[in-house]
Amino acid sequence: MTAVDPNFSEDAAREARKEKLFTRINKADRWFQVLGLSWVTPVLKAAAGDNPKAQVSEIWRLLGVPLLAIAGFLMLWATLAPTVQTSLGAIPGPSQVWTEAVNLHEDAVAKGESRAKFEAQVATLNERRAAQGKEPVQREYTGAPSYYSQIWTSIKTVFFGFLIASVVAIPLGIAAGLSPIANAALNPIIQIFKPVSPLAWLPIVTMVVSATYATSGDGWFAKSFLNSAITVTLCSLWPTLINTALGVSSIDKDLVNVSKVLKMNTWTKITKLVLPSALPLIFTGLRLSLGVGWMVLIAAEMLAQNPGLGKFVWDEFQNGSSQSLAKIMVAVLTIGIIGFLLDRLMYAIQSLFTFTNHR
Numbered sequence: 001m002t003a004v005d006p007n008f009s010e011d012a013a014r015e016a017r018k019e020k021l022f023t024r025i026n027k028a029d030r031w032f033q034v035l036g037l038s039w040v041t042p043v044l045k046a047a048a049g050d051n052p053k054a055q056v057s058e059i060w061r062l063l064g065v066p067l068l069a070i071a072g073f074l075m076l077w078a079t080l081a082p083t084v085q086t087s088l089g090a091i092p093g094p095s096q097v098w099t100e101a102v103n104l105h106e107d108a109v110a111k112g113e114s115r116a117k118f119e120a121q122v123a124t125l126n127e128r129r130a131a132q133g134k135e136p137v138q139r140e141y142t143g144a145p146s147y148y149s150q151i152w153t154s155i156k157t158v159f160f161g162f163l164i165a166s167v168v169a170i171p172l173g174i175a176a177g178l179s180p181i182a183n184a185a186l187n188p189i190i191q192i193f194k195p196v197s198p199l200a201w202l203p204i205v206t207m208v209v210s211a212t213y214a215t216s217g218d219g220w221f222a223k224s225f226l227n228s229a230i231t232v233t234l235c236s237l238w239p240t241l242i243n244t245a246l247g248v249s250s251i252d253k254d255l256v257n258v259s260k261v262l263k264m265n266t267w268t269k270i271t272k273l274v275l276p277s278a279l280p281l282i283f284t285g286l287r288l289s290l291g292v293g294w295m296v297l298i299a300a301e302m303l304a305q306n307p308g309l310g311k312f313v314w315d316e317f318q319n320g321s322s323q324s325l326a327k328i329m330v331a332v333l334t335i336g337i338i339g340f341l342l343d344r345l346m347y348a349i350q351s352l353f354t355f356t357n358h359r
Helices: 006-034 040-047 052-083 094-131 147-178 180-193 198-216 223-249 253-261 266-304 309-319 324-353
Strands: none
Touching (some): 040 052, 147 266, 147 324, 180 223, 198 266, 223 266, 253 266
8 A cells, every 4th residue: 555645635625625725715806996996906815825925916906006196295285285275274284184183073972862861861961851751851952963973974875866866767777778769869968967967956846945945844854954855866867868768779699589578568578578688787787876965965065055965064164264275175085985985885896796807
């Protein structure tokens, strides 16, 4: 009987473990890309011993170069900002903006504690009234909203408007993609209303919502919320509608012929054939729509003075204090970061339903 070399067995086991580790890293790479953390993959591969020289090159490209660009931008900003004088003083540099970001955080924490204290007092009062057999009182907190609550208000508003836009745009896009007649009917409407600015829609939306509330009384949502959300809807539905129509009309004609041979009804054809084939372009439209909606929302909140980040920027501009410019810069960076996170969120959802590699 031939003896088995123990070193060979150990090497084989080591190679098997390494292969299993690389498989896990490659599977995780898909989600690193979704989260914008593609550089983590070469770091893990280098740590696992997979061609470290090549992985270092990838780390430099995916992490080193972006960090170097950000550092260069910050240095340029810090150098040039003091040279630009405005009515509110010099443009704030990175350090001043960071200071105001910390101040806004501390102010938000303090306002959160104040609100919690108020709600605890109301709860104690109602417990006492309940013990005396009296009706509870309803008191709303009237303190100024914190920076975080304004961010949350904007996020809720943009998602509400985006969902309405999606519910309207996807069925219309499917109809336009399937039917030349529907496409001919919708095309002029799309071409006319797609370029309209949110600043043009907002006065109309405000008047319609106000008139509706005047005749029907208080609704489920605040008027300011509906004004912003409907404006987002009217401006953000077009990318989804256009991309959905394009995706549906681009379906392989052989598949369409197969559906006719199988005598699929309309619902089965849409759910089993049309949607799976058009999903990549539909999600591209959704990502574009959400980005457009986020930009439109900030403008709408500024113009209409509706609660949210847009109003925060306008209030700071009107305030005119020495810290106002730095706070506005904090809001600008916040808007940009949230916009990036919203796009990553949509890409993550897209990755769950499609197998494309759109970034």
